[in-house]
Amino acid sequence: MAAQNPQSDGTSPSGFQEDDLPRHAGSQTGRPGSFRRPTVAWILLFFAGLLEVVWAFSMKRSEGFTRLAPSLITVIAMIASFALLARAMRDLPLGTAYTIWTGIGAVGAFVLGIVALGEQATPMRIAAAALIVGGLVLMKLSEG
Numbered sequence: 001m002a003a004q005n006p007q008s009d010g011t012s013p014s015g016f017q018e019d020d021l022p023r024h025a026g027s028q029t030g031r032p033g034s035f036r037r038p039t040v041a042w043i044l045l046f047f048a049g050l051l052e053v054v055w056a057f058s059m060k061r062s063e064g065f066t067r068l069a070p071s072l073i074t075v076i077a078m079i080a081s082f083a084l085l086a087r088a089m090r091d092l093p094l095g096t097a098y099t100i101w102t103g104i105g106a107v108g109a110f111v112l113g114i115v116a117l118g119e120q121a122t123p124m125r126i127a128a129a130a131l132i133v134g135g136l137v138l139m140k141l142s143e144g
Contacts, residue, residue, distance in 0.1 A: 038143075041091035048084035049104025051077045056109040060117070096139055103136040 055077035062070035081101075089097045110129050113119035 037091045041088040041097075044084045045088040045092065045097055045100055046104065048081045048088060049101050050108065051081035051084065052101060052105030053108030053112060055081060056105060057112050057116070092143070096143055099139050100136055103132050103139075107132050107136075 055074045058070045058073040058077060059065075061067065062074055065071045065074075085097065085101050088101075107129050110125070114121045
């Protein structure tokens with residue numbers, strides 16, 4: 001709960017500092033530039049999702065972590081993806097951020113599997129991917 005009357009030291013009467021309080025998309029903290037935080041969070045989340053595609057593809061190429069280069073790319077991309085997701089979650093709701101992140105990864109890996117690995121593009125698989133994309137759009141629109 002946000003403080004109604006912050007004290008001069010940046011804490012509320014209950015002792016919480018402004019940075020201790022949860023934030024979400026559309027919130028205004030009163031700090032200069034805070035109106036841009038949700039936009040930055042969405043950009044970070046997008047790149048976190050792309051890195052999820054990278055690590056999934058590299059994991060496939062690692063052949064069960066038996067090949068060094070793809071294994072290293074997998075681990076590095078995982079760490080970077082999680083770091084960007086964690087940063088985005090500072091300003092976006094958990095459910096929204098996690099859903100968008102996994103959705104980008106799922107659809108991206110699906111497309112990359114078809115394009116780069118020759119996996120099947122059956123009507124049922126394409127319809128399933130389209131439903132995921134539709135859900136991602138609805139989730140984004142629900143955040144305003």
